[in-house]
Amino acid sequence: MRIVKGYAGKVLRINMTTRQVLIEELRTQDVKLFLGGRGLGAKYLFDELKPGIDPLSEDNKLYFLTGPLTATGAISSSRWMVVTKSPLSGTFIRATGGGAFGQELKRTGFDLVIIEGKASRPTTIFIHNDTVKFIDASALWGKGIDTATLQDRIIRELGDDKIQVACIGPAGENGTLYAAIMNLRRSASRGGVGTVMGSKNIKALAVRGTCAVNLVDKEKLNDITRDVIDAATRHSLYNGFSHFGSSGITALMHEMGMHPVKNFQSGYMNNFAGLTTDNIEQIFVKDVTCARCFIHCGSILKVRDTANNKNEVEGPEYETMWSFGANINNTDLNFIVAANMLCDDYGIDTISAGVTLSFAMELYERGILSKGDLDGIELTWGNHEAARQILKKIVKREGIGDVLALGTKRAAEKIGRSANNFAMHVKGLEIPAYEPRGAKAHGLNIATSTIGASHMTGYAMQELFGIPEPVDRYSVQGKGALTKQNQDKTATYDSLIICGFPACFGWISPEIYAQLLVAATGIEEFGDVQYLITAGERIYNLERLFNIREGFQSKDDYLPERFLKEPVPDGANKGQVFEMELLLRDYYTARGWDIQTGVPKREKLEELGLQSIAKELKVW
Ligand code: SF4
Known part of the structure; x- marks a missing residue:
């Protein structure tokens, strides 16, 4: 039976080499096992990608996905997802963006758009319902046009202000390995998804749809949504988060010692005072939001x-408050806001950009890089002007920027001279804004995530905010199981493509999502929360198998030595190290993976219905 409710029910396949366009049916079995979004992306990527391909060759594919709740009017569900093989880490990568692109994409009548091959020249793809146009984008390429101006220009030229555009900026054109894809000022940013788009000569994907999304019980979906909004807006954390967004947690994270300083060398900043919500309030202009979200966590600042x-x-x-703040020892809020703007203009991941800068600053401090190596730039801690110049070089791939554009792992390999000791990444993806030594499940997620160092694949709210229940963040007890639980639940949410924030705060429970899914799709199994969480576990294991097929092993589940051997020198986490071996063993056990190799055991894969893949891989 064809899926027609909640889902659009169709897949659009575009080959950029041949310009062939195919419309395929969304397979019911895939939907039931992998839900949508991240899960569906993982399934297609695993099935369709030849092992070992170069992520920047035309053999790689780019999957733009929506979920079963996208464009249904359900809470905070207008996000979109990009799945591909990462050029930065070589792993499976998923990056999710906000804005309004997801909603418009779903209304074109497709749940999934697959982009294959490589265009012979810069191209904008325009999908208008089931019509696909290829528009020459040569005039937009290589001109240094910022991503906001670019989106405006494409919309103006296509003559319909309801069009939404996902595009790359100069970083994606030039092959900076951590380029993002932008819609409005929101980005799908991690792992170089924008670099893959640039490698295919695609400047932008513009979408305009007028197809209604059919629902089984729209009234029920609307009733649930109303009740959730009513309860959430009365929650004690709602006003603060809605006003400041995630940047509002900066001072709390610093107080908890979770806000690393100078490339994770320290846990405390003496002159932190400039980065509090009081400072943000002074430059606050107004709230902004993704489409149809009652939380409006974004803000316009002066x-x-x-x-x-x-x-x-x-x-x-929050992550950018850190990556261009404490991470590079900067307390000037204006510079952080300006750097965030530059990264959005260039289309570059703020986490990887900031951590690559702090890596270079530490190398300069230690004499591993000289002023001459840095093209004459005095890259001292907190030096805004120097940071801005290096950022520009990274985007243009000029001088030292050509090396730093490769991310910390590859740059360290090129630089040599023990530079890898100061490269803060996992599997090639730069570590985000949390001190792993100060919250063991949070750190364990970063060490084991299928995409490399990501906080968003298993955020330990229990340790950092006591939600839903407080957990001792320094204890190693039970952290394997807790990490598994957080990762599986996130894989489920990422597959429905709902925003992580309301789910993290507990404003929407898994039970409510199950009810919304049944109201949207009518698929009875989706009403069972355990079914959905098991789907998340299946998706997580499939991503793991993809990485194993690409050659990743247990040794790649790690944190840099700094976290294992150097106790935090100051701040609230003083004296803490990360107990890697102990925690990893506990995690593999909780996951049902071999304790030595980290390969999923036969019975685990049979339980999840993935045994045929494992046989094919010969992993046992
Ligand atoms: S909570 Fe924030 S990021 Fe999430 S959908 Fe709403 S506005 Fe967008």
Whole structure:
């Protein structure tokens, strides 16, 4: 039976080499086992990608996905997802973006758009319902056009202001390995998804849809949504989060010692005072939101940026408050806001960009890189002007920027001279804004995530915010099982493509999502929360198998030596190290994976219905 409710029911396959366009049916079995979004992306990537391909060759594929709740009116569900093989880590990668692109994409009548091959010249793809046009984008390529201007220009030229555009900026054109894909000022940013798009000569994907999404019980879905909004807006954390977004947690994370300083060398900043919510309030202009979200966690802030002649821009999230703040020993909020703007303009991941900068700063501090190596730039801690110059070089791939554009892992290999000791990455993806030594499940997730160092694949709210129940963040007890639980649940949510924030705060429970799914799709199994969480576990294991097929092993589940051997020198986590071996054993046991190799055991894969894949891989 064809899936027609909740889902659009169709897949669009576009080959950029031949310009062939195919419309395929969404397979019911795939939907039931992998839900949508991240899960469906993992399934297609595993099935369709030849092992060992170069992520920047035309053999790689780019999957743009929506979920069963996208464009249904359900809470915070307008996000979109990109899945591909990462050029930065070589692993499976999923990156999710906000804005309004997901909603418009689903309305074109497709749950999934697959982009294959490589265009012979820069191209904008325009999908208008089931019509696909290829538009020459040569005039937009290589001109240094920022991503906001670019989106406006494409919309103007296509003559319909309801069009949404997902595009790359100069970083994606130039092959910076951590380029993002932007919609409005929101990005699908991690792992170089924008680099893959650039490697295919695709400047932008523009979408316009007028197809209604059919629902089984729209009234019920609307009733549930109303009740959730009513309860969430009365929650004690709602007002603060809605006003400041994730940047509002910066001071709390610093107080908890979770806000690393100077490339994870320290856990405390003496002059932190400039980065509190009071400072943000002074430059606050107004809230902004993704389509149909009642939380409106984004904000427009004032900025002084004479170089770019801007006065107001969308403000940074917590990760960018950190990556261009404490991470590079900077307390100037205006510079963080300006750097966030530059990264959005260039189309580059703020986490990887900031951590690559702090890596270079530490190398300069230690004399591993000289001023000459840095093209004459004095890259000292907190030096804004120097950071800005290096960032520009990274995007243009000029001088030292050509090396740093490769990310910390590859840059360290090129630089040599023990530089790899200071490269803060896991599987090639730069570590985000949390001190792994200060929250063991949070750190364990970063060490084991299928995409490399990501906080968003298994955020330990229990350790950091006591939600739903507080857990001792320093204890190693039970952290394997807790990490598994957080990762599987996130894989489920990422597959429905719902925003992580309301789920993290507990404003929407898994039971509510199950009810919304049944109201949208009518698929009875989706009403069972355990069924959905098992689907998340299946998806997680499939991603793991993809990585194993690419050659990743147990030794790749690690944190850099700094976290294992150097106790945190100061701040609330003083004296803590990360108990890697102990925690990893506990995690593999909880996952049902071999304790030595980290390969999923036969009975686990049989339980999840993945045994045929495992046989094919000969992993046992
Ligand atoms: S909570 Fe924030 S990021 Fe999530 S959908 Fe709403 S506005 Fe977008």
